[in-house]
Amino acid sequence: MSQQTLAHFVLERNIRHSPRRSPLRTLHTSLSGSDAVASPMSPDEEVIRQRGQIRTSPRKRAFQTSTPAITDIGLLDTSLDTSTTSSSGSHTPTRKSAADGVRKRLMLSTSYISSDPEDSPCPKGLTQSAAKKRKSNKGTSEMPVSINKRLSALSSEQLTELLGNLINKHPDLKEEVEKSLPKPDIGHLMDNLEYFRKNIFKSLPNSRWGSSRDAFCFRRVKTHVENFKSTCISQGKQLQDAGSWEASLEYILQAWECVGNTPDWDNVAHNKSKEMCFRNLATQCKKSIKESSLDKDAYISIKDRLEEAVSTNNQISPCIEIVDKKIQKIK
Known part of the structure; x- marks a missing residue:
């Protein structure tokens, strides 16, 4: 074998x-x-x-080979002595001494974290920059606010009342204030009027098979039409009450064109609001021309613009005759 x-x-x-x-x-x-x-x-x-081999999962083998052992400090037995002496006289540290060393390292690493930012140590440069920032903030907060910013926070009624009180207390300022008064800006008035005009067209329903100017569409935008009419008339009256005749003429000519761009309805009765705007603007234009005192070139320019406005609506045609009389009086 x-x-x-x-x-x-x-x-x-x-x-x-x-x-x-x-x-x-x-x-x-x-x-x-x-x-x-x-x-x-x-x-x-x-x-x-x-x-005969020990069967273990790949995940367990990877954990046993690559993951370091983790010691739970909280589970260590702190009742043991810090050190023991072997028979040979050598000093051998126990588990408690190792835990104490870990605790010390943790305390040193976490000592920089503090709930109070003022008590926590930080680099010198950061502390100085923060102090400078606080000083600069204090300096800016203590600076007095300019009078222009304080006046900008007031409403038009408050400003009017403030200026009136100053003129009453100091009558010698009245003449200087009258000379320094600027020409009224009608830009915000026209923006407001244009806003209401756009609202009319935004509220119009999309009609594919019928007219968009019929009674049904008018009822949908009637509220916006009334708002446009009241705004157009009240703003012109406001300028006339202030005695700003030149600004009033400029507003009337621009508002006349804006009114002409509003819808014309199929039913004549629905166009009353539009006709009322033209009529009131024409009346305001007559008064503004009579009360105004402009130079000859300014009246000639107004006359040319009035002739263009007649093509939109002829209710403003009497104003042209009044401008001609003003031009003839000026030599």
Whole structure:
């Protein structure tokens, strides 16, 4: 019998009669002698070897090999002595000393964190910059607010009352204030009027099969039409009450064009608001021309613009005759 056959025979006998021993250990024992000869591993031996290995999941093996051990400081037994002396006299630290060292390091690392920002240490440059910023904020807060900013926060009624009180207390300022009064700006008045005009067209329904100027559409925008009419008339009257005749003429000419761009309705009765705007503006224009005192070139320019306005509505045509009389009086 050859040595290889003898080795297999011994292996099989050990597996049958000694089930508690590891097959790999039996194989190693049987072949560890001086007479053992290295032989290739058979498929049966490979299966036995794989069964004898400890089966662990890849995740557990990776955790055991790559993850460092984590010591829970809270679970350490603090009742042990800080150190023990071995029989040889050497000083051996215990678990408590290691925990104390970890605690000290944690205390040193967290000592920079404080609930109060003033108590927490910080770099010198940062502290100086923060102090400079606080000083600069204090300096800006203590600066007095300019009179122009304070006046801008007041309403027009408050400003009028303030200026009137100053003129009453100091009558000598009346003449100077009258000379310094600027020409009224009608830009905000026209923006307001244009806003109401756009609201009319925004409220018009989309009519694909019928007219967009019929009674149904008018009822949808009637409120906006009335708002436009009242705004147009009241703003012109406001300028006339202030005695700003030149600004009143400029407003009338611009508002005349704005009124002409409003819708013309199929029903004549629905155009009353538009006709009322033209009529009131024409009346205001007559009064403004009569009360105004402009130079000849200014009246000639107004006449040209009035002739253009007649093409929109002829109710303003009598104003042209009044301008001609003003031009003739000026030499």
